[in-house]
Amino acid sequence: MWGARSEVSFALEIIALKALPVLILGGFTSVPGAIVGGVIIGVGEKVGEFYWGPLLGSGIETWLAYVIALVFLLFRPQGLFGEKIIERI
Amino acid sequence: MLYREAGHFKTAYSADMAVFPILQDRIGIAVILLVAAVIVPVFGSEFLLQAVMTPFLVFSLASIGLNLLTGYTGLLSLGTGAFMGVGAYACYKLTTYFPGVNIIIWIVASGFFSAAVGVVFGLPSLRIKGFYLAVATLAAQFFLSWLFIRQPWFYNYNVSGAIEVPTRTMFGIPVTGATASDTTRYFVVLGFVVVMTWLASNLVHGRIGRMWMAVRDMDLAAELIGIRLLRTKLLAFAVSSFYCGVAGALLVFLWYGSAEPAVFDVNLSFYILFMVIIGGLGSLTGSFYGAALIYILPIVLRYIPPKLGIPIQSATVEHIQHMVVGALIVLFLIVEPAGLARLWQIGKQKLRVWPFPY
Numbered sequence: 314m315w316g317a318r319s320e321v322s323f324a325l326e327i328i329a330l331k332a333l334p335v336l337i338l339g340g341f342t343s344v345p346g347a348i349v350g351g352v353i354i355g356v357g358e359k360v361g362e363f364y365w366g367p368l369l370g371s372g373i374e375t376w377l378a379y380v381i382a383l384v385f386l387l388f389r390p391q392g393l394f395g396e397k398i399i400e401r402i
Numbered sequence: 403m404l405y406r407e408a409g410h411f412k413t414a415y416s417a418d419m420a421v422f423p424i425l426q427d428r429i430g431i432a433v434i435l436l437v438a439a440v441i442v443p444v445f446g447s448e449f450l451l452q453a454v455m456t457p458f459l460v461f462s463l464a465s466i467g468l469n470l471l472t473g474y475t476g477l478l479s480l481g482t483g484a485f486m487g488v489g490a491y492a493c494y495k496l497t498t499y500f501p502g503v504n505i506i507i508w509i510v511a512s513g514f515f516s517a518a519v520g521v522v523f524g525l526p527s528l529r530i531k532g533f534y535l536a537v538a539t540l541a542a543q544f545f546l547s548w549l550f551i552r553q554p555w556f557y558n559y560n561v562s563g564a565i566e567v568p569t570r571t572m573f574g575i576p577v578t579g580a581t582a583s584d585t586t587r588y589f590v591v592l593g594f595v596v597v598m599t600w601l602a603s604n605l606v607h608g609r610i611g612r613m614w615m616a617v618r619d620m621d622l623a624a625e626l627i628g629i630r631l632l633r634t635k636l637l638a639f640a641v642s643s644f645y646c647g648v649a650g651a652l653l654v655f656l657w658y659g660s661a662e663p664a665v666f667d668v669n670l671s672f673y674i675l676f677m678v679i680i681g682g683l684g685s686l687t688g689s690f691y692g693a694a695l696i697y698i699l700p701i702v703l704r705y706i707p708p709k710l711g712i713p714i715q716s717a718t719v720e721h722i723q724h725m726v727v728g729a730l731i732v733l734f735l736i737v738e739p740a741g742l743a744r745l746w747q748i749g750k751q752k753l754r755v756w757p758f759p760y
Contacts, residue, residue, distance in 0.1 A: 330540065330668065333536070333537050334537055334540075337534050370552040370553065371552070372548060375544050375547075375548050376545040376548050379537060379538075379540050379541030379545070380541050382537055382538075383526060383537070386526065386529070386530050386534055386537075387526055387530070390529055390530055390534065400622055
């Protein structure tokens with residue numbers, strides 16, 4: 314679908330990498346999490362680009378998704394709807 | 403028969419703890435060093451030195467760096483390319499600000515810059531583990547490569563947006579820049595790789611290496627036996643980024659000659675990660691095998707058909723090369739998931755007990 318919007322090329326692999334922050338932001342084991350995560354990341358990076366892009370120099374949407382996911386993970390390591398990580402020794 | 407411990411009598415603890423306890427290993431490493439330092443530069447062609455050996459050594463160094471982090475400490479990182487970029491850009495900025503200082507010093511110093519950046523991006527590793535950490539390091543990757551593209555300060559406001567390596571001499575011999583000979587560059591890279599491999603080997607065989615491996619096997623258990631996770635993980639990030647930074651500086655200064663930010667994109671990170679996985683996680687020699695398989699094998703494949711006199715178009719050769727290398731990677735991972743280094747170990751073990759099966 315992204316290919317239909319822009320163009321089909323090897324640069325599409327970036328999309329696969331963009332899916333990673335969505336996945337972990339929503340939580341690994343949750344389908345609704347993927348949808349919510351996708352909305353948060355997608356809207357977040359565009360809004361960020363629109364408001365903060367001019368301040369920092371444009372093109373910040375290339376990394377904003379990962380930083381959003383990173384900050385989010387620091388407070389909730391299992392993602393939004395993921396199962397709680399339990400570790401046994 | 404030839405290769406076994408029997409007959410090697412150790413009379414000191416230092417001999418028992420040596421990195422190469424078996425005489426044949428020491429002879430082997432001496433032969434390899436002799437070949438690398440004498441035979442390759444004397445008999446090798448310019449092409450071999452400049453397009454095969456120098457990049458191979460640089461990639462080996464970067465693989466060692468990533469191996470210290472991913473293989474020994476168990477922290478998955480996809481930011482290798484960016485950390486190499488930090489090294490290259492730091493070296494470039496330093497040598498343009500202070501042209502009088504020896505370039506070797508700046509290459510080492512750029513490693514420290516890279517280490518500092520690595521520590522900053524390694525901080526989340528305390529809370530985030532495994533696959534999640536890969537995304538955290540991807541943030542570093544994309545942020546840093548954005549920085550190198552969008553902030554003109556990093557490339558001294560060049561119009562082209564690329565960094566050009568200036569000529570720097572050492573003892574009157576040009577080491578970097580267009581006038582430096584391939585042999586000089588090769589020797590500088592070889593020196594760096596030998597010294598840093600030796601340091602890494604000492605590091606992983608000592609207390610720090612044991613701490614890293616304990617964290618890799620289970621970080622909660624490691625914490626319970628008294629290993630400080632914060633220090634250990636950040637140290638792993640720092641040392642790994644130091645190696646990657648030096649490798650990046652060598653990559654640009656002694657191989658490419660000039661570089662644009664696209665060199666240090668996420669593909670480079672994956673490239674190095676493939677080398678580490680194919681070579682063997684948690685093995686320093688494996689880093690060399692991985693770099694050889696991923697970097698040198700395609701070059702060999704490219705030059706075999708013309709040598710055999712088979713008329714194929716170069717585009718076809720390119721495609722065949724991709725197919726063969728891809729198939730070999732899959733094959734190696736099926737046959738030996740632990741990497742080429744494990745194959746080598748199995749071979750050594752077989753040799754040691756020969757002619758008995760076990």
